[in-house]
Amino acid sequence: MTETEPLRAAMIEAAERQLASSSDHEIATRAVCEAVGVSQPVLYRLFGDKRGLLDAVADHGYERYAALKAAQERTGDPVADLHAGWDGHMAFAQANPALYQLMFTPRPWSHSTARDRVTDLLAAALTRCAAAGALKLEPRTAARLILAANIGTALDHIARPALFADPALSHRMRDAVFSHVLTEPPARQDADPLRAAALRLRAQLQLGGTEALEPVETALLQRWLERIARP
Amino acid sequence: MTETEPLRAAMIEAAERQLASSSDHEIATRAVCEAVGVSQPVLYRLFGDKRGLLDAVADHGYERYAALKAAQERTGDPVADLHAGWDGHMAFAQANPALYQLMFTPRPWSHSTARDRVTDLLAAALTRCAAAGALKLEPRTAARLILAANIGTALDHIARPALFADPALSHRMRDAVFSHVLTEPPARQDADPLRAAALRLRAQLQLGGTEALEPVETALLQRWLERIARP
DNA sequence: GTCTGGCTGTATCATTGATCGCATGACAGA
DNA sequence: TCTGTCATGCGATCAATGATACAGCCAGAC
Numbered sequence: 347m348t349e350t351e352p353l354r355a356a357m358i359e360a361a362e363r364q365l366a367s368s369s370d371h372e373i374a375t376r377a378v379c380e381a382v383g384v385s386q387p388v389l390y391r392l393f394g395d396k397r398g399l400l401d402a403v404a405d406h407g408y409e410r411y412a413a414l415k416a417a418q419e420r421t422g423d424p425v426a427d428l429h430a431g432w433d434g435h436m437a438f439a440q441a442n443p444a445l446y447q448l449m450f451t452p453r454p455w456s457h458s459t460a461r462d463r464v465t466d467l468l469a470a471a472l473t474r475c476a477a478a479g480a481l482k483l484e485p486r487t488a489a490r491l492i493l494a495a496n497i498g499t500a501l502d503h504i505a506r507p508a509l510f511a512d513p514a515l516s517h518r519m520r521d522a523v524f525s526h527v528l529t530e531p532p533a534r535q536d537a538d539p540l541r542a543a544a545l546r547l548r549a550q551l552q553l554g555g556t557e558a559l560e561p562v563e564t565a566l567l568q569r570w571l572e573r574i575a576r577p
Numbered sequence: 578m579t580e581t582e583p584l585r586a587a588m589i590e591a592a593e594r595q596l597a598s599s600s601d602h603e604i605a606t607r608a609v610c611e612a613v614g615v616s617q618p619v620l621y622r623l624f625g626d627k628r629g630l631l632d633a634v635a636d637h638g639y640e641r642y643a644a645l646k647a648a649q650e651r652t653g654d655p656v657a658d659l660h661a662g663w664d665g666h667m668a669f670a671q672a673n674p675a676l677y678q679l680m681f682t683p684r685p686w687s688h689s690t691a692r693d694r695v696t697d698l699l700a701a702a703l704t705r706c707a708a709a710g711a712l713k714l715e716p717r718t719a720a721r722l723i724l725a726a727n728i729g730t731a732l733d734h735i736a737r738p739a740l741f742a743d744p745a746l747s748h749r750m751r752d753a754v755f756s757h758v759l760t761e762p763p764a765r766q767d768a769d770p771l772r773a774a775a776l777r778l779r780a781q782l783q784l785g786g787t788e789a790l791e792p793v794e795t796a797l798l799q800r801w802l803e804r805i806a807r808p
Numbered sequence: 809g810t811c812t813g814g815c816t817g818t819a820t821c822a823t824t825g826a827t828c829g830c831a832t833g834a835c836a837g838a
Numbered sequence: 839t840c841t842g843t844c845a846t847g848c849g850a851t852c853a854a855t856g857a858t859a860c861a862g863c864c865a866g867a868c
Binding site for chain 2: 369370371443447450451452453454455461483487490491493494495496497498499501502504505514515518519521522523525526527540543544546547549550551553554556558559563567570573574576
């Protein structure tokens with residue numbers, strides 16, 4: 347489609363560049379026109395409006411977003427894909443903050459369908475999870491939920507002056523929402539559940555001890571648990 | 578404080594009114610000045626900038642937000658207060674969409690502290706939860722998490738043309754995040770985590786055994802675990 | 809009574825979104 | 839090849855808006 351209307355595509359790309367480099371996340375129609383060497387009326391003929399240009403930029407952003415998704419997903423495990431999708435979303439947001447806000451922040455006019463199409467993409471990924479029996483909710487409901495959380499977290503990351511890009515927060519949110527949406531992972535959870543159980547009991551013993559065993563017994567138990575837990 | 582500078586307050590309120598009624602979530606400095614019967618230079622002397630005016634509007638929005646919070650919280654159960662706080666946040670967003678976006682959507686300049694102060698408010702409410710032993714995370718971390726989810730959900734509600742104001746989505750998100758942040762409220766699941774850990778390890782041993790211990794040791798371990806697990 | 813300082817309004821500039829009418833060039837048909 | 843038609847791009851311009859320079863005015867001090 348960049349072939350059918352090279353001028354249109356050039357203007358969209360110029361607008362996106364200016365949006366990314368502008369300090370206030372704004373663009374000037376004049377500057378966009380000058381960047382591609384045409385005058386303002388062409389812009390208004392092609393896009394009708396500044397809004398129309400911004401909508402086109404947002405949709406173009408969706409194209410890039412979708413391409414990214416298409417390139418990186420489908421490892422075979424749909425749940426793992428979903429996790430990667432969340433992280434990819436966050437990376438996209440941090441790489442293109444202005445474009446991201448244009449796409450995912452509500453604008454009262456905005457005929458852009460970027461957000462809805464991203465929801466569809468996510469719903470499709472979730473349907474694959476549902477086919478694997480890993481989804482507790484209806485795919486579209488789950489998609490809205492996940493996307494809302496993803497956007498909220500991404501905006502939080504954008505708002506902070508990147509003091510410390512805290513991936514822990516993103517992963518916390520991801521785990522919180524996913525555990526509400528997905529079924530418990532089949533059982534594999536721990537490659538070695540015995541070792542996990544031993545570690546857990548050891549921690550509990552160190553924390554509070556027990557009156558069910560004699561001190562000597564407890565001490566020996568501790569040694570055994572250590573041996574079980576050793577790699 | 579509306580007493581010390583009535584003119585300033587009047588301009589902020591006029592700006593907020595125009596922001597709420599404008600179709601594109603924008604305001605014109607001229608219109609604000611005319612609304613209060615002064616001319617432009619006063620605005621620039623009071624706020625320095627259009628940005629300054631918007632920041633002041635956002636901060637004023639925080640005042641209203643904080644007043645709402647102060648009025649409705651503190652029922653005695655801090656966790657119940659937290660739930661009410663989430664719903665109150667959503668209600669505030671739906672009642673003042675434009676102001677809400679001004680307060681909680683990242684703007685590259687913006688010296689407004691509204692968002693940080695809301696985080697502080699939330700962290701205080703969470704500290705009360707922590708005092709009741711109901712919090713799994715550090716209050717500030719939990720606050721960022723909850724606020725990000727709350728904002729994401731609110732923006733989703735604003736973005737939708739209010740087709741059907743789906744409170745289910747908001748409550749799903751609330752439950753998902755809260756269950757990740759708060760300890761299990763009812764039944765406390767395991768009054769005795771040591772017993773739970775022992776039960777778990779016993780089950781694992783019966784399932785697969787271990788090569789880390791001699792058979793005799795394993796047998797004795799089993800007996801001990803039984804003793805620990807006994808009510 | 810006069811002077812000083814702060815405050816306000818008028819007039820104005822610069823930028824930007826948006827539009828009007830004309831020129832230019834391509835193309836179809838005679 | 840000539841001519842009429844149409845689409846397309848452009849210079850010029852308008853309207854709205856953010857922002858400012860400068861002069862006038864009023865209160866209070868001396």
